[in-house]
Amino acid sequence: MILLQLLWSFIQIGLFSFGGGYAALPLIQQQVVHVHEWLTVQEFADVLTISQMTPGPIALNAASFVGTRMAGIPGAIIATVGNVLPSLVIVLFLAWIYFRFRTLKAMKGILFGLRPAVVALIASAGLSILFLALFGAQRLPDSIEQVSWYAIGVFLAGFVLMRIRKINPIHVILGSGILTVIASLVGVPI
Amino acid sequence: MTTEPNKPNQLSRGRLFWTLFSSTFTLSAFTIGGGYVIVPLMRKTFVDKLGWIEEKEMLDLIAIAQSAPGPIAVNTSILIGYKIASVTGALVTLLGTILPPLIMLTLLSYVYGAIKDSAMVKTLFYGMSIGVAIVILDAVVTMARTVLATKKILPPIIMILAFIATSVLHLNIVIIIVSCAAIGVISTLVLSKEEAAS
Numbered sequence: 118m119i120l121l122q123l124l125w126s127f128i129q130i131g132l133f134s135f136g137g138g139y140a141a142l143p144l145i146q147q148q149v150v151h152v153h154e155w156l157t158v159q160e161f162a163d164v165l166t167i168s169q170m171t172p173g174p175i176a177l178n179a180a181s182f183v184g185t186r187m188a189g190i191p192g193a194i195i196a197t198v199g200n201v202l203p204s205l206v207i208v209l210f211l212a213w214i215y216f217r218f219r220t221l222k223a224m225k226g227i228l229f230g231l232r233p234a235v236v237a238l239i240a241s242a243g244l245s246i247l248f249l250a251l252f253g254a255q256r257l258p259d260s261i262e263q264v265s266w267y268a269i270g271v272f273l274a275g276f277v278l279m280r281i282r283k284i285n286p287i288h289v290i291l292g293s294g295i296l297t298v299i300a301s302l303v304g305v306p307i
Numbered sequence: 308m309t310t311e312p313n314k315p316n317q318l319s320r321g322r323l324f325w326t327l328f329s330s331t332f333t334l335s336a337f338t339i340g341g342g343y344v345i346v347p348l349m350r351k352t353f354v355d356k357l358g359w360i361e362e363k364e365m366l367d368l369i370a371i372a373q374s375a376p377g378p379i380a381v382n383t384s385i386l387i388g389y390k391i392a393s394v395t396g397a398l399v400t401l402l403g404t405i406l407p408p409l410i411m412l413t414l415l416s417y418v419y420g421a422i423k424d425s426a427m428v429k430t431l432f433y434g435m436s437i438g439v440a441i442v443i444l445d446a447v448v449t450m451a452r453t454v455l456a457t458k459k460i461l462p463p464i465i466m467i468l469a470f471i472a473t474s475v476l477h478l479n480i481v482i483i484i485v486s487c488a489a490i491g492v493i494s495t496l497v498l499s500k501e502e503a504a505s
Contacts (some may be wrong), residue, residue, distance in 0.1 A: 134377060190413060300434075
C-alpha cells in the first residue's frame with residue numbers, strides 16, 4: 118500500500134514539474150509534507166540540503182530519500198521509477214516527432230527559436246551558481262564585503278585554463294573542491 | 308568517415324550499450340548541482356569526445372528536454388539514448404542517470420545526521436560549486452558562439468531577450484520556451500513566404 122502511494126505521488130511530481138530542478142520543489146513539498154505527512158518540514162529542509170551536496174536532480178534525490186525512509190530500498194526504487202515514468206513516455210513521444218518531422222518548415226522554425234533560448238537559460242542558471250559562490254547570494258552583492266576574492270580568483274583562473282586547454286570538467290570541479298579544502302586548512306580566507 | 312572506429316553503428320551492441328551506460332552513469336555520479344550542470348557535461352561527452360551527436364542537434368535535444376516535464380538531466384539522457392540506439396538506448400541511458408542518485412541518497416538517508424555539520428564537507432562542496440560555475444559558463448561561451456555563427460539577426464536577439472526574461476524578470480520557463488518557439492515558427496514561415504513572392 119505504501120509502495121503504491123509512493124509510486125502515485127512521485128508520478129504526479131514527475132508529470133507536473135516543468136522547467137526542471139527547482140520547479141519540482143513546491144510539488145515535492147505538497148506531496149511529501151502536506152498530503153502524506155511522510156516528512157516533517159525540518160526533514161524536508163534536510164532533504165534539500167542533501168540535494169545541494171549530492172549529484173542528481175533534486176526530485177530524484179527526494180524520491181530516494183523519502184522512499185528509503187518509508188519502505189526501505191524497494192521504496193526508493195519504486196519512488197524513483199514513478200518519478201521518471203512520465204518523463205520517459207512524454208520525452209520518447211517528443212523524440213519520435215522530432216526525428217520524424219524535423220525537416221518540416223514549422224519544426225525548423227520552432228527549433229530556430231528555441232536554440233538561442235536554451236543557451237540563455239543555461240547562462241542564467243550558471244550565473245546564479247557563480248553568484249552564490251562569489252557573493253553568498255544568487256544575485257549581485259549589496260556591499261563589497263560580501264565578495265569572496267578567493268572564489269573570484271579560482272573562478273577566473275579556472276575559466277581561463279578551461280578556455281585555453283580542454284580540461285576534463287570533472288577534474289575542474291574536483292580540483293576546485295580540493296583546492297578550497299587545502300586553502301581553508303592553511304588559513305586562506307575563503 | 309567510415310574509417311573512424313568509434314561510430315555507434317560500428318560498435319557491437321554490447322560495447323555500444325556499455326559506452327552509453329558508463330558515460331551517463333559517470334556523469335550522473337560526479338555532477339553536483341542538477342540539470343543545468345549535467346547537460347553541458349553530456350554535450351561535452353557525446354558531441355566533443357565521442358562525436359556521436361552534432362552540436363546543432365544537441366541544442367535541439369536540450370530544447371526538447373526542457374519542453375517536457377521532469378528533471379532536465381533525465382530527459383536529456385533519454386533523448387541521447389534514443390538518438391543513438393532507439394528505445395533500448397533510451398532505457399540504458401535512463402538507468403545510467405538514475406542509478407547514482409538512487410544509490411547515493413539511499414545510503415545517505417542512513418548516515419545524513421553524522422555528516423551534515425562537518426565543516427570539511429561544507430568547504431569541499433563550496434569549492435566544488437566554484438568548479439561547477441566554471442564548467443557551465445565555459446559551455447555557455449561555446450554554445451553562444453554556435454548561435455552567433457548563424458550570422459542572422461534574430462537568434463542573438465532571442466538569446467538576449469530570453470536571458471533578460473529569466474534572469475531579470477524571473478518569468479516561468481515554460482512561458483519563455485513557448486514564446487521563443489512561436490517567434491521561431493512565425494519568422495520562418497513569414498520569411499519563406501517573402502522568398503516565394505520575390
